[in-house]
Amino acid sequence: MSMLALSAVLASAASIISLQDEILFECHSQPDDPLVDSYTTSWSSSYGAPPTGSTSHKQAAWDRAGIIAIKDELQSVLTDPRQKATFLAATHSGDWLNALPIASCGLRLDDEAVRVAVAVRLGLGVCVPHSCSCGENVDAWSQLAFVCKHASGRTQRYHALNDVIARSFASAGIPVSKEPTGIYRDSVKRLDVVTLVPWQSGRALTWDVTVATTLANSYVPASSVTAAAASEAAASRKEVKYSDLPTSFSFQAIAVETLGPINESAVDFLRELRRRISFKFQEERQSAYLFQRLSVSVQRFNAVILHDSFPPSSDLWPPME
DSSP: OHHHHHHHHHHHHHHTHHHHHHHTTTOSSOOOOHHHHHHHHHHHHHHSSOOOGGGGGOHHHHHHHHHHHHHHHHHHTOOSHHHHHHHHTTTTTTGGGGSOOOGGGTOOOOHHHHHHHHHHHHTOOOSOOEEOTTSOEEOTTOHHHHHOTTOTHHHHHHHHHHHHHHHHHHHTTOOEEESOSSSSSSOOOOOSEEESSOOBTTBEEEEEEEEEOTTOTTTHHHHTTSTTHHHHHHHHHHHHHTTTOOTTEEEEEEEEETTSOBOHHHHHHHHHHHHHHHHHHTOTTHHHHHHHHHHHHHHHHHHHHHHHTSOOHHHHSOOOO
8 A cells, every 4th residue: 555655645646636727716826836836846857757637546546557566566576477477367267256256147166266377377386296297297387287298178168158158248248159161161170150240341250268377387488488488379379270261251269378468469359349348238347247257167177187296195095894
């Protein structure tokens, strides 16, 4: 709170200046507030030129410079690539924390899912090193478990994320068809979902969902330098795969990382989708629910996939006599 106190006072002072002028309009000379002047000078000495105009009324405008300074300071002391990648993967990583834990809506995470979500986000160990069911060794951070192709939770996660987006289209009043046939002829490629009415520019929309492991060995070099690098790389591969899509359709790759980030074009697409939902229901809060549901699904299946790597209980304990 002490870090935000200065910006809170300055934003409050800026927002009431017009009202203050109306109250004191008959005064020939309105004295400046020495405290506000000293606070502004203190803020400027640390962060540079203060916000002006209408932006000065918003505390977020005053907070931003301080947050950037703290972020740069924290980032400068990180040396391990894994730590850097974890630190940069902050965007959308905490959306699940904002979701109301309503079990009937599928928004409640059990204790184990919460434990794994917190540990993964903070870069802590999530398990004891063990041998995966596929035969490979899993370390304390369980990155191998998240990329193991034998984990049944990967398929379940894929369908869960697609269902969240498909239901969101239904909420916006846009009918969709899952795994449509006939778009590609003489091809084994099949898209996830297609809208049955035009989405934009007279073209129907189709998309494909994929999940990238932020801290996978192949992604860490890029993820430790650029936020959402893993999701952008995964999205690029999807775009190449469907580059021969008929021109009557537009394609959107949706790549989500295990730590939360989403590729930039998908974020823009999801924001447009939630805007349409909010417009239909005339409810601004609807706009946040889509990202929350996606985040909850990712965190839930992080725990499921981790447990997929554990050997069956019959291999751990001898039968009781």
